[in-house]
Amino acid sequence: MLKWFRRANLYRVYKNTIHGFSKPDRSRNSKILKNISVILDHRLGIAPTYFLEIAEHLNVPKKNISVLTFFPHQSEITEEQYQISYCPKSISNWGVLNDTLSDFCKRKSDVLINFYEKDDIDLKYISAKKNRKLSIGFTSVDHELNDLILEVNPQNIEVFISECIKYLKIFFTTKK
Numbered sequence: 207m208l209k210w211f212r213r214a215n216l217y218r219v220y221k222n223t224i225h226g227f228s229k230p231d232r233s234r235n236s237k238i239l240k241n242i243s244v245i246l247d248h249r250l251g252i253a254p255t256y257f258l259e260i261a262e263h264l265n266v267p268k269k270n271i272s273v274l275t276f277f278p279h280q281s282e283i284t285e286e287q288y289q290i291s292y293c294p295k296s297i298s299n300w301g302v303l304n305d306t307l308s309d310f311c312k313r314k315s316d317v318l319i320n321f322y323e324k325d326d327i328d329l330k331y332i333s334a335k336k337n338r339k340l341s342i343g344f345t346s347v348d349h350e351l352n353d354l355i356l357e358v359n360p361q362n363i364e365v366f367i368s369e370c371i372k373y374l375k376i377f378f379t380t381k382k
Contacts, residue, residue, distance in 0.1 A: 212299045216327050219301035223334045224350050239378035241270035243315040245332055247322035248277045254290075256363050257319065263371045264378070274310050276322070276329055294328045301331065311335040317342065317374065320352060323360050340377060342370060 244257050254273040261271045273290065277283050280293040289306060296304045303311065311332065318336050320343035322329045333341065333351045343352035344360060354373055358366045 213327055215299050216297065216301060216331060220327060220331045220334055223331070237379050239264055239266055239316050239374060241272070241315050242266060242317045242319065243310070243313070243336060243338065244271070244273040244319040244321055245329060246273055246275045247324065247329060248275050248282065249324070250322070250360050252321065252360070252363055256367065259367055260370055260374070264374055272310065272313065272315070274332070292332070297328060297331060303335070307332060312337060316340065316378065319370065320344070320347060321360065322347065342373070
């Protein structure tokens with residue numbers, strides 16, 4: 207019963223966040239790609255290091271890549287992963303974020319990659335809260351969250367990376 211209440215309440219907060227969300231004016235923003243953020247669902251079994259390949263192809267420094275991994279249960283998070291991971295307990299019933307999530311969402315990002323295929327409120331809420339210019343995601347997730355939707359199998363990471371690189375080269379110029 208408590209899980210149902212939490213999800214229903216968080217979904218209401220999420221909907222208010224989405225409806226109050228205004229798309230940034232991209233015509234005034236820089237067209238140079240400086241940083242990339244990723245929200246990664248641990249259940250997909252994809253290593254966070256794959257996203258460094260996107261940065262390498264687009265001349266984005268590795269330090270400007272931020273990968274936040276979602277774990278369904280807090281017990282799955284190891285001590286090394288603690289500062290770059292979150293679980294449902296990291297978000298309160300009323301949508302208040304812990305320090306790790308709050309810092310991640312406040313940091314400006316040129317591109318947010320929503321690398322998850324489940325329509326999970328804990329993933330979608332963080333995506334909606336993230337400060338970004340452009341977001342990329344899959345067809346199975348709420349289309350209001352993503353500016354670019356790729357119809358690719360998430361398990362085929364090589365195809366996803368090549369598609370991301372192709373489109374990001376169109377949208378952004380890279381630093382020399």
